[in-house]
Amino acid sequence: MKFNKGKKAKKIGLWVGYVFSYFLFTTILYFILSYAKSSVDWSYFAVIGITIVIVIIGLLIRRALK
Structure with missing residues (x-):
């Protein structure tokens, strides 16, 4: 059996990166x-x-x- 861990890890990585970028942009905008x-x-x-x-x-x- 082949498990495709790459797709799941990539999806989680994209989601975490998006949430981190969202809060970073929100914080910078708040300080501005x-x-x-x-x-x-x-x-x-x-x-x-x-x-x-x-x-x-x-x-x-x-x-x-x-």
């Missing part, structure tokens, strides 16, 4: 917005929402261009 001296007090959860909207827009654009 918090140090921007804007009148709006940004919470981390608001920035997570903004990032989710950016991800959804990116997925919609990718689907539209296929």
